[in-house]
Amino acid sequence: MSNTIQAIRGMNDILPEHSPRWQHFEAVVRDWLAAYGYREIRTPIVEQSALFKRAIGEVTDIVEKEMYAFEDILNGEHLALRPEGTAACVRAVIEHNLLYNTPQRLWYAGPMFRHERPQKGRYRQFHQVGVEALGFAGPDMDAEHIVMTADLWRRLGLTDITLELNTLGNAACRARHRGRLIAHFEAHQDQLDADAKRRLHSNPLRILDTKNPAMQALVESAPRLMDDLDTDAIRHFEDVQGLLRSNGIEYRINPRLVRGLDYYNYTVFEWVTDKLGAQGTVCAGGRYDSLIEQIGGKSAPACGYAMGVERLLALLEGSGAVVPATPTDAYIVHQGEAATAFAWQVANALRQAGLNVVLHCGGGSFKAQMKKADASAARYALIIGDDEAAAGEITLKSLREAAEQARCSIVEATYLLQSRN
Numbered sequence: 001m002s003n004t005i006q007a008i009r010g011m012n013d014i015l016p017e018h019s020p021r022w023q024h025f026e027a028v029v030r031d032w033l034a035a036y037g038y039r040e041i042r043t044p045i046v047e048q049s050a051l052f053k054r055a056i057g058e059v060t061d062i063v064e065k066e067m068y069a070f071e072d073i074l075n076g077e078h079l080a081l082r083p084e085g086t087a088a089c090v091r092a093v094i095e096h097n098l099l100y101n102t103p104q105r106l107w108y109a110g111p112m113f114r115h116e117r118p119q120k121g122r123y124r125q126f127h128q129v130g131v132e133a134l135g136f137a138g139p140d141m142d143a144e145h146i147v148m149t150a151d152l153w154r155r156l157g158l159t160d161i162t163l164e165l166n167t168l169g170n171a172a173c174r175a176r177h178r179g180r181l182i183a184h185f186e187a188h189q190d191q192l193d194a195d196a197k198r199r200l201h202s203n204p205l206r207i208l209d210t211k212n213p214a215m216q217a218l219v220e221s222a223p224r225l226m227d228d229l230d231t232d233a234i235r236h237f238e239d240v241q242g243l244l245r246s247n248g249i250e251y252r253i254n255p256r257l258v259r260g261l262d263y264y265n266y267t268v269f270e271w272v273t274d275k276l277g278a279q280g281t282v283c284a285g286g287r288y289d290s291l292i293e294q295i296g297g298k299s300a301p302a303c304g305y306a307m308g309v310e311r312l313l314a315l316l317e318g319s320g321a322v323v324p325a326t327p328t329d330a331y332i333v334h335q336g337e338a339a340t341a342f343a344w345q346v347a348n349a350l351r352q353a354g355l356n357v358v359l360h361c362g363g364g365s366f367k368a369q370m371k372k373a374d375a376s377a378a379r380y381a382l383i384i385g386d387d388e389a390a391a392g393e394i395t396l397k398s399l400r401e402a403a404e405q406a407r408c409s410i411v412e413a414t415y416l417l418q419s420r421n
């Protein structure tokens with residue numbers, strides 16, 4: 001076994017027994033996004049690494065430590081597997097001039113890549129569904145995003161997810177706050193870890209996002225951005241909260257919520273659960289009014305969020321929610337030349353009628369074929385021998401109930417299989 005090739009650490013196969021859960025999730029998500037008027041955008045998985053450096057920030061965990069960045073050996077271009085979806089979405093919107101006179105409600109879904117230490121709920125290839133609203137400045141859009149997410153939890157039957165909310169203010173508030181933060185951390189140099197020391201002057205706000213337990217006390221005693229807000233920032237935050245309250249959304253203000261990416265301002269939020277251990281954030285986002293200009297577009301306000309699909313599916317699994325599987329209606333067994341030709345016809349006719357049909361392949365005795373039918377989880381076996389073929393009929397046998405087998409025409413079989421769906 002030692003020389004077999006295996007999947008890359010932290011990158012998972014999604015096996016057929018698990019895909020119904022994924023498909024169910026994706027179907028609910030698609031309907032939900034349509035219900036709010038969001039349209040899908042699909043961008044490439046590989047982008048120039050400069051895009052992520054510029055969008056996410058050079059001094060962030062993602063860009064410094066987690067990005068799969070590499071040089072294309074064929075032409076020397078600096079490329080990266082996307083670690084998140086917002087940067088590429090904004091890049092595409094600028095490139096195709098989608099914001100010309102029209103704000104956009106967009107969504108994307110797919111795999112993201114981060115070179116992290118794999119553990120439960122944290123993988124190197126993981127999946128996100130993300131939502132971006134570009135060209136909207138008001139607090140109503142921040143609130144729409146939060147309210148619609150609460151609706152998704154309801155549609156999925158998920159409870160045990162709570163909302164944490166904060167504001168990062170605007171550039172002026174943050175500049176004021178930055179000075180006070182640097183002073184605080186400088187006064188406690190000896191307690192800073194290597195990351196914090198390095199970020200002290202380049203990105204002090206990021207120190208608040210540390211996962212190092214030894215730094216928690218210092219972070220707790222740091223000055224609060226909340227105290228550096230100006231009237232515009234306070235009004236925006238209060239308006240968002242007013243809309244949340246009038247829509248019956250409960251939340252907790254968490255002044256320590258800063259998010260791991262540089263591009264946020266004003267509202268930031270996370271949906272968290274205590275049911276998944278350490279990896280408890282299932283959805284996170286906020287406003288990023290400066291990002292479009294930062295990537296080279298004409299300045300426009302925007303906000304958005306992304307959810308971690310693996311974490312939500314783990315939650316869904318733990319919640320005991322019923323996931324409808326796609327049934328196979330019939331498994332066709334057949335033997336003999338005429339029977340086989342007829343079996344292909346029957347399979348086609350039933351599929352045209354919208355039924356899910358497996359046609360036995362690989363020959364074998366009726367007995368061996370029936371074993372395959374039993375193991376297939378189909379509802380019915382359709383048995384076709386030369387006798388049936390000559391009469392243009394099918395012998396139908398339930399694989400779930402102890403019922404007599406019955407002989408019938410294609411039309412009757414179609415009707416029966418449809419009516420018992």
Ligand code: ATP
Nearest residue numbers: 116121122123126260281282283284306307308311
């Ligand atoms: P964390 O603090 O858990 O590292 P993050 O702040 O890096 O999360 P975002 O970049 O905001 O995460 O991504 C949005 C969501 O995507 C997260 O809330 C989480 O549910 C999911 N996510 C992020 N990184 C991973 C990963 N490596 N594996 C699985 N899911 C992830």
Ligand code: MG
Nearest residue numbers: 061062114260
């Ligand atoms: Mg992270």
